[in-house]
Amino acid sequence: MTQTLLVPTAEDIRANATFDALMWGLARPGLVQTLAFPGMLALAESLLDRECTFFCCDEALKEGIAATGAQAVPIAEAEYVFISLENGLQFSDLSDLLVGNLLYPDASATIFAPAVIGGATGSGTRLRLSGPGVNGSLDIAIGGVDPSFWALRSKAARYPLGWDLYLTDGDRLVGFPRSTEIEVL
Amino acid sequence: MKLDQLTKPWEAFSYGFLDQSAKREMRRRILKAIAIPGYQVPYASREVPIARGWGTGGLQVTLTLLKPSSVVKVIDQGADDSVNASSIRKFLRRVSSARETLDTMEADVIQSRHRIPEEKLREDQILVLQVPNPEPLRPVQPDMSEARIMHGDADYGQLWLTLYEQLVRSGRIMQGSSYPSMVNGRHVMTPSPIPRWDVPKMHMAANLTILSAGREKRIHAVPPYTRVEPLVFDDVPYRIEDHADKTCYRSGVTGFFMNELPQDDGSSSFEVSDSQYGVKHIRRQEGEPVTLGETYYREGRLER
Amino acid sequence: MAYVATRGGERAIEQSERLYREDLGRIDKARVDAIAESLPYLLDRVMGEASLYAPELAALALAQSGGDLYEAVLLLRAYRTTQPRITIAEPVRQDELFTVRRISAAFKDIPGGQILGPTLDYSHRLLNVGVLSGEDFVPEAVELANTPAPATQPSLADWQKAQGLIADPPAEHVLLDEIPDVTREPLLFPASRAHKLQSLARADTGGTLALGYATMRGYGNTHPTVNELRLGEAEVRIRHPRGTLFSTGRVRVSQAEIISKAKNLQLGFSATFGWNEVKVIAAASLDLASSQEKPHPASNEEFVLYHTEPVESSGFCIHFKLPHYVTFQSSLDALRKVKADQAANKAGAPAAGAAKPAELEKAIS
Numbered sequence: 001m002t003q004t005l006l007v008p009t010a011e012d013i014r015a016n017a018t019f020d021a022l023m024w025g026l027a028r029p030g031l032v033q034t035l036a037f038p039g040m041l042a043l044a045e046s047l048l049d050r051e052c053t054f055f056c057c058d059e060a061l062k063e064g065i066a067a068t069g070a071q072a073v074p075i076a077e078a079e080y081v082f083i084s085l086e087n088g089l090q091f092s093d094l095s096d097l098l099v100g101n102l103l104y105p106d107a108s109a110t111i112f113a114p115a116v117i118g119g120a121t122g123s124g125t126r127l128r129l130s131g132p133g134v135n136g137s138l139d140i141a142i143g144g145v146d147p148s149f150w151a152l153r154s155k156a157a158r159y160p161l162g163w164d165l166y167l168t169d170g171d172r173l174v175g176f177p178r179s180t181e182i183e184v185l
Numbered sequence: 186m187k188l189d190q191l192t193k194p195w196e197a198f199s200y201g202f203l204d205q206s207a208k209r210e211m212r213r214r215i216l217k218a219i220a221i222p223g224y225q226v227p228y229a230s231r232e233v234p235i236a237r238g239w240g241t242g243g244l245q246v247t248l249t250l251l252k253p254s255s256v257v258k259v260i261d262q263g264a265d266d267s268v269n270a271s272s273i274r275k276f277l278r279r280v281s282s283a284r285e286t287l288d289t290m291e292a293d294v295i296q297s298r299h300r301i302p303e304e305k306l307r308e309d310q311i312l313v314l315q316v317p318n319p320e321p322l323r324p325v326q327p328d329m330s331e332a333r334i335m336h337g338d339a340d341y342g343q344l345w346l347t348l349y350e351q352l353v354r355s356g357r358i359m360q361g362s363s364y365p366s367m368v369n370g371r372h373v374m375t376p377s378p379i380p381r382w383d384v385p386k387m388h389m390a391a392n393l394t395i396l397s398a399g400r401e402k403r404i405h406a407v408p409p410y411t412r413v414e415p416l417v418f419d420d421v422p423y424r425i426e427d428h429a430d431k432t433c434y435r436s437g438v439t440g441f442f443m444n445e446l447p448q449d450d451g452s453s454s455f456e457v458s459d460s461q462y463g464v465k466h467i468r469r470q471e472g473e474p475v476t477l478g479e480t481y482y483r484e485g486r487l488e489r
Numbered sequence: 490m491a492y493v494a495t496r497g498g499e500r501a502i503e504q505s506e507r508l509y510r511e512d513l514g515r516i517d518k519a520r521v522d523a524i525a526e527s528l529p530y531l532l533d534r535v536m537g538e539a540s541l542y543a544p545e546l547a548a549l550a551l552a553q554s555g556g557d558l559y560e561a562v563l564l565l566r567a568y569r570t571t572q573p574r575i576t577i578a579e580p581v582r583q584d585e586l587f588t589v590r591r592i593s594a595a596f597k598d599i600p601g602g603q604i605l606g607p608t609l610d611y612s613h614r615l616l617n618v619g620v621l622s623g624e625d626f627v628p629e630a631v632e633l634a635n636t637p638a639p640a641t642q643p644s645l646a647d648w649q650k651a652q653g654l655i656a657d658p659p660a661e662h663v664l665l666d667e668i669p670d671v672t673r674e675p676l677l678f679p680a681s682r683a684h685k686l687q688s689l690a691r692a693d694t695g696g697t698l699a700l701g702y703a704t705m706r707g708y709g710n711t712h713p714t715v716n717e718l719r720l721g722e723a724e725v726r727i728r729h730p731r732g733t734l735f736s737t738g739r740v741r742v743s744q745a746e747i748i749s750k751a752k753n754l755q756l757g758f759s760a761t762f763g764w765n766e767v768k769v770i771a772a773a774s775l776d777l778a779s780s781q782e783k784p785h786p787a788s789n790e791e792f793v794l795y796h797t798e799p800v801e802s803s804g805f806c807i808h809f810k811l812p813h814y815v816t817f818q819s820s821l822d823a824l825r826k827v828k829a830d831q832a833a834n835k836a837g838a839p840a841a842g843a844a845k846p847a848e849l850e851k852a853i854s
Binding site: 198199202203204205206207210227228229230231232233234236237238239241261262263266267268269271272298299300317328329330355356357358359360361362363378379380381382400402403424426427428442443444445458 | 499502563564566567569570571572573574671672673674675676677678679791800801802803804805806807808811812813814815816817818819820821822823824825826827830831834
């Protein structure tokens with residue numbers, strides 16, 4: 001190897017910055033992370049390739065994600081799920097999502113969905129988060145997600161089984177790992 | 186699709202050494218590790234240009250995290266300039282263009298073998314610990330498949346039993362480093378072979394810790410503000426190494442984890458194990474403007 | 490202490506590496522070519538363990554490591570990490586292998602014949618010491634057979650299956666794109682067939698032999714016989730995105746089938762890059778032995794696959810050269826405390842914080 005320093009390509013820069021937001025999103029649930037490269041596709045590109053399965057109900061996005069080599073599959077088999085949580089009809093299948101098993105709780109789904117992310121006092125469903133990554137507790141308001149979703153989430157998660165969730169709003173992203181306890185206020 | 190869409194122009198080495206597909210896998214696994222604190226996520230663990238057992242797990246995590254704007258510190262048994270730490274740091278610099286530092290307070294990413302620095306880590310810092318054996322149950326169950334079932338069932342009875350047997354046989358728990366600890370009340374993990382002195386630093390820490398075993402191909406993590414509780418019996422307290430009253434012969438610092446240096450006359454002298462923390466003290470005594478960080482321990486006692 | 494810490498350590502490290510490289514001297518293309526030309530079996534062994542078929546790079550790795558095999562394998566593996574996987578080649582089938590050697594110990598003669606090919610099996614292992622005093626060793630010319638052996642040979646196992654001698658195991662039909670790849674996924678247990686054979690293919694030759702030998706010698710219930718041993722060259726065929734299949738070249742491969750004489754006939758299999766007969770015979774024996782019910786611990790799948798991994802085992806072995814003083818200090822502290830507690834208890838004056846018998850009693854209840 002030469003002694004010169006290696007520098008990142010544009011693709012490296014995009015993927016590294018995006019992953020930073022994804023990582024801190026799960027490490028600090030409910031804290032808003034900034035996406036340097038907004039858009040669901042950038043999120044997908046930093047994580048997915050031919051070794052992954054995904055589900056996406058948006059045709060244009062689906063095509064973009066498929067170009068990473070990831071395989072489109074029915075929602076019940078998907079490791080990465082790109083979906084809208086805006087109304088109950090569209091997430092009626094969420095009870096079938098992969099939640100892992102006791103030997104491999106990581107064999108589970110990650111959901112990506114658009115939302116309206118408010119602060120502690122914003123409009124939308126007001127949530128109180130606690131658990132790993134949260135210093136004490138944290139309040140956040142989430143709009144654009146059917147309020148009944150949160151009850152469905154707590155029913156699906158039997159820790160360590162469960163799925164992890166990311167919500168995006170333009171260049172803003174928040175994460176909700178399965179370890180987070182969410183109280184609807 | 187054409188052949189050239191499947192591949193890309195030839196390059197001797199990718200940025201960060203690992204190619205994109207290796208990095209994506211690392212990212213996916215790191216996210217799962219954070220989502221399930223203390224659970225060992227299996228991963229493929231690519232070969233890297235240092236030998237297995239020399240920090241390849243930590244290295245793969247660090248390579249995935251680094252950007253040219255990152256500042257990275259590498260320590261081995263507390264020292265920045267030991268053989269392995271300096272070789273890893275040189276390699277990281279070369280493949281990532283990240284800036285190197287010896288100062289804990291300056292670093293974004295700290296890759297460490299067997300120590301947590303004495304200065305408190307912050308919310309924006311990541312500690313990457315190298316892990317030789319990720320399985321706290323190995324001494325009671327060498328079969329990995331069986332051990333996995335035990336973790337699945339949160340069946341830690343046998344582990345408690347061995348700790349208890351140590352108590353009965355020796356009057357105290359003989360576990361030196363790698364003290365098994367319960368994370369988020371669900372998974373028992375090894376904190377890696379850090380001394381008992383360092384384990385309490387992980388409890389409700391502000392920083393993110395990622396622990397990676399390259400040879401054994403497992404990653405686990407402790408997110409910020411997560412409970413990490415060493416396995417102890419209610420009536421037998423957790424005991425850290427007895428270093429509170431030792432003084433470093435070089436820097437004069439007292440109350441931190443020390444390396445014992447045997448002397449010709451049969452006695453021992455001590456030097457502070459977190460080498461750069463000692464250096465900072467010496468430089469300060471010599472009049473240089475040096476900022477010392479807040480420490481986990483004060484006068485040999487844990488700050489709570 | 491001299492090899493750790495203290496400022497100036499970095500300089501010592503740098504010089505120690507220089508010392509090693511100075512002993513090996515200048516490495517030029519001629520040296521690499523000479524290695525490639527004169528040591529093909531060594532290249533094969535290194536390429537097999539590295540699971541990277543690249544004779545030129547293998548020769549370079551050997552030149553750079555001065556022939557330290559574990560270092561050479563690590564160099565190639567680390568290089569392999571950096572290479573993208575562009576596509577997946579078509580499966581190579583036994584009866585399509587360009588076969589140069591194919592023998593069976595299970596039958597006196599087999600359909601297609603015993604093809605001895607190149608081997609030292611029946612030679613006298615004598616050093617040609619004359620070479621050292623300037624008398625070159627010039628190999629005698631091979632006399633051509635009246636009719637050349639066919640380039641391809643049928644599979645003996647196919648014939649046995651047709652005869653009803655061995656059962657055709659239920660074939661797992663796996664799509665090309667979905668073949669598990671142990672270099673990209675963790676090895677989990679029970680291992681998939683693909684992961685097991687891949688792990689054996691890249692296993693350490695010496696380690697595989699040690700464990701394989703143990704099963705052959707009697708630590709296990711199989712009584713292995715070489716059903717078929719084959720050396721050949723495999724065409725690497727890939728599909729162009731337009732759909733046409735084309736050959737990208739040939740790689741040397743070895744493969745072995747080991748048949749068990751115990752109870753019913755069962756086959757163990759192994760294949761690897763390069764010509765390495767000892768490894769495939771040992772690995773196929775291990776495959777057979779580990780597939781039995783309740784295998785001996787030495788041929789237990791997890792035991793075998795974990796402990797024959799050359800990069801992991803050699804790396805872990807040499808990592809014990811790294812300083813371990815913090816870990817050691819931590820244990821020392823506990824040991825000293827126990828001694829102090831014991832002494833104090835004996836003297837009837839336990840120190841504050843020392844474990845007292847009553848304390849232990851309480852912990853027990």
